[in-house]
Amino acid sequence: MIYDVTIIGAGVSGCAIARELSRYQLNTLVIEKALDVCEGTSKANSGIAHAGYDAKPGTLKARLNVEGSRRMQRLSEELDFPYRQNGSLVLCFDKKDVGRLNELKERGEQNGVRGLRILDRQELLELEPAVGDQAVAALYAPSGAIVCPFGLTIALAENAAVNGVEFCFGTRVLDIQKKNEGYLVKTDQGDVETKVVVNAAGVYADEIHNMVCESKMEITPRRGEYLLYDKRVGSLVSHTLFQLPTALGKGILVTPTVHGNLLTGPTAQDIEDKDGVATSAQGMNQVQQMASLSVPGIPGNQVITSFAGLRAHITTVPRGCAEGDFLIEQAKDAPGFVDVAGIESPGLTCAPALGEYVAEIVTDILKPEKKEGFINTRKGIPSMALSSDEERQDLISTNPAYGNVICRCEMVTEGEILDAIRRPLGAVTTDGIKRRTRAGMGRCQSGFCNPRVVELLAAELSVDESRIRKSGEASWYLTPKEQVKEKGAAYE
């Protein structure tokens, strides 16, 4: 079969594009090297729907940001993922810098951000009593919001799949060859013929681009480290607190998450390794120190985990492309090859608008008809933790498995975990379960529920427990029984 469109990468951008394309009569395929959606930059970021005052006016970034921010709430209702408009504050720590706060406000207004206001310290304290002594003023953006990055990506992907998009996981693109009409995408799982290729490969988008195009691109991953805190301190702040960028750096944010934790980060460090998501002692210290400027007294002993994500920062743009902006266009020397590259912050926010923008480029090329019976909505997995007692009772009476708690920290039940496995594009790894249900996301970090989740996955997938993985191809938990038997003991 010849696909109309092949999207490389099942991050938030790839999934948003897939969902938009599923409105049309197109055979669309998504190829992903990981075993699940949302395995790269989309899983490790701030989880913020930015208001849109950061990007330079006139850029694609600015346009997609403001559009994305405006659409996120409606999308969260259609596709049932966690979103909360909590408002954001850019804190200014030096009277001399208040002018720059004003510049930011003006920039935001040029971009079309509504409701921006400069607050003096008194007004700031009324809105956010926990801010540090040094905060003298702030830019308040009421449209700033928080969103679950996993929830958003999974919702987009599931909805795309329900509307006919195919997904191939564990499939790595080795090469792309230009054919008379379209492309031959060579993967480690076989070849794919396609009319259009959409390159949404995140930090690897340069490698994919360079397989096809003469004028080369280079992406340098920019690592950002984060600390996630226990829900006990999740309400320390109610708004997302940024720091006004200074000569010393872009600053560290402090924000509640949409699930009620507290998140601080990210650092910014250019690295070479495109999978280099290791955290560092230095980075974690930096996050703690700088966060304390915004909010003093965040208790260090309430950290439940730390993680690092990579921003896809373009360091060399192909000839003729704009610098410092998203690179979203049909490649100049490769008709039908569409780059969606350099989607660093605010990429998550942009996703709803970006999907549509790229779909327009693709439909301009292929001129497809709209599809009858596109399903616009999707219902997520019910959450026992967030349900009222009456709703819980109802859920358990429809399926008793909702009465069996597996993850005690986040109160996730067997019923929810089975849902996560059985849904379209269901979870096949424990991280997949975690991102769909929050099992293992709590303060014990899966200490109690891991053996049970592994057991449920193995039973549902009809494999031995030693075949169950955390996320990556070789991320096994248990040694196969025959290997245990063969091996003698070390002390013998």
Add this chain to the structure above:
Amino acid sequence: MNKRKELVIIGGGPAGMAAAIAAYEKGIRDILILERDKELGGILNQCIHNGFGLHTFKEELTGPEYAARYVDMVAARQIPSLLHTMVVGVQSGNPCVVTAMNKEMGLFRIEAAAVVLAMGCRERSRGAMNIPGYRPSGIYSAGTAQRYVNIEGRMPGREVVILGSGDIGLIMARRMTLQGARVKLVAEIMPYSGGLRRNIVQCLDDYGIPLKLNHTVTQIHGKERVEGVTISRVDENLKPIAGSEEFVRCDTVLLSCGLIPENELTLDAGAKMDDVTQGPVVNDRLETTARGIFACGNVLHVHDLVDNVSGEAEKAGEFAAEYILKGHSDWGAAVRPKIPQKTKCTLPEGRDAGSQLICIGCPVGCLITVKRNEDESLDITGNTCKKGEAYVRSEMTAPVRTITSVIRVQGGEGKVIPVKTAQEIPKGRIAACMKEIRQATVKAPIRVGDVMIENVADTGICVVATGNMDISK
């Protein structure tokens, strides 16, 4: 089910069971134990090693044996329990209200004159310790690994580094070794071990596993599965010393870095918390500031020995009974439970293992000095009881150990049954004994004390079950 009870006990581990029994003995008959796991016994069921019960039962038992005795006592009094049942909320008052759920009954409320909290504790996770590096599979808290090995009958890895020398870490070092894994080292950030001295001897020294004091893990390597760790020496402020890094190849990291009382429900009930114990504030009757709600065991503060948990829980059960029978009195003053001074366990530096022995007979771990006279008689000093002398005599001539492990089960409700050698066997026969244990399969049903293997490794000693298992339904 009657949704009104005199006493509801949350948690069916050693604390909950002891509280239930004590309340029963004080005349309370309408008791219900709520347990989230598939059986009573709590974490003891996976603590298959011995060393429990010296105070309570005046004999050395394994965890499942200790639990089984309490399960029997609960059964003898016909105290009911609900298994697979999660409590999701507790409200103080007259009556108190406990909200719980399970598969069969859905969500339900129980009114109770009094409630005893006995939920136990959890382990500190990797994230809570800010260990830098990747987040691959193969990093487990020691208790999770213990569950895999001792309950699920599965091996979570082959080459192991253990961070933290708490007792669970030491016990798991031996356990993983006996099951065929290679434990590279145990790293401890403090200049002393957090575990018992006897465990250093019988879990590490016996198997040649190095204990690296003043060391910690400063990097976890491996993007998918653990591929190794960097360990570093730390200075007196516990900060890693640059230049002291050493790479250790391994596929598994076990963390034994402390326990935290599990007080979600306690907080939910509005009880005041104590920052020092990380448990609720209680008065001299173990009642929290949420009236009618009592606390005991590791939910109140982390205990060293289960015997102490049982003792404290008995009192909580009695106080709860008194509260139910005699009604309220003034709450009184807060009394912090006596937290045993954490043993700062070190083996004397430069100890000559040939003449200075650590007794493994009980948790005290006496340092005993022995001198062999010309006539081959022994001068033994430093022991505080007769056991010490006997231990040294045996250790100097023919050292012996009790071996605990699990054997695979066919047709049972569980996958493996915990076992021990009925008596100590010669140290030299451990490997042969384990080989037979690993290869054996037994059939359910099984009762504590049933012989699983006769004359194991030609020692003349049999391997017996230390737990019960019914036929699978």
